[in-house]
Amino acid sequence: MARFELPRGTRDFLPAEMVVRNHVESVIRSTVEQYGFQQIQTPVFEQYELLAARSGEEIRESLFTFASDAGRYALRPEMTSPVCRLLSNDELSNLSSPYKLYYFGPCFRYCRPQEGRYREFYQAGVELMGTSDPLSDAEVIAMPVKILQKLEVPDCQLLIGDVGVFRQLLEED
Numbered sequence: 001m002a003r004f005e006l007p008r009g010t011r012d013f014l015p016a017e018m019v020v021r022n023h024v025e026s027v028i029r030s031t032v033e034q035y036g037f038q039q040i041q042t043p044v045f046e047q048y049e050l051l052a053a054r055s056g057e058e059i060r061e062s063l064f065t066f067a068s069d070a071g072r073y074a075l076r077p078e079m080t081s082p083v084c085r086l087l088s089n090d091e092l093s094n095l096s097s098p099y100k101l102y103y104f105g106p107c108f109r110y111c112r113p114q115e116g117r118y119r120e121f122y123q124a125g126v127e128l129m130g131t132s133d134p135l136s137d138a139e140v141i142a143m144p145v146k147i148l149q150k151l152e153v154p155d156c157q158l159l160i161g162d163v164g165v166f167r168q169l170l171e172e173d
Contacts, residue, residue, distance in 0.1 A: 009111070009119025021122075025104060027150050028124050035143055037100040037126055042082035044106060048072040051081050062109040064119075075108035083127045098130035 006012065013021060029039070045066075051074045052060050063074040076082060083101060086092055092099050104124045113119060126143065128136050141160065148156050 007119075009113035011118060011120075024151060025124065028104075028147055029102075031147050031150065032102045032126055032143055035100070035139060037102040037128075038095070040083070040086070040101050040103055041105065042076070042079065042086070042103070044108075045073045045075050046082055046085065048074045050085055051077065055081070059109070062111050064108050064110050076105075077109045078107055079103050079105060079123050079125055080127065083129075087129060098128055098133075098136065100126070100128050102126045 033039075048063070048065055048071075051063060055063075055077065059077050063077060065072060065074045067073070083103070087099070092101075102125065104122065106120055107123045108120050110119060111117060126140060128140055141158070145158060148158075
């Protein structure tokens with residue numbers, strides 16, 4: 001019988017690992033839903049132009065792309081761009097603002113596989129759009145803290161970054 005190798009940069013999750021993974025997903029899901037977030041799911045691939053427009057050079061160079069009769073596509077390298085597409089196409093108009101969305105899904109980046117870095121990875125995240133209220137930022141910061149507490153992750157540290165801070169610093173020079 002022929003043997004086939006696992007594609008480079010990917011991994012299998014066997015039953016014992018899926019028990020842990022499903023538990024983590026369940027804790028994330030229940031926590032973010034307590035904060036009023038609603039789940040969405042977007043396609044695994046999008047138009048190349050959308051992903052290229054929303055990504056930096058490093059991400060654009062790592063896209064898995066393909067062509068079809070309808071144009072050029074890429075496997076999603078992250079989940080925010082598809083959510084932005086939903087918002088810009090007014091597909092969230094039936095929801096009340098601010099939009100509180102969460103998702104789980106596979107993402108793909110063509111990179112040199114190394115310890116802890118894969119070409120296929122699973123992303124969970126939230127998007128809170130349509131408000132500039134600082135309490136919303138506090139809510140988004142509190143959720144992962146609560147999730148890590150529920151999962152009893154010891155000695156964790158939350159690091160917060162905001163590209164807007166860096167942009168403002170660059171403009172002041």
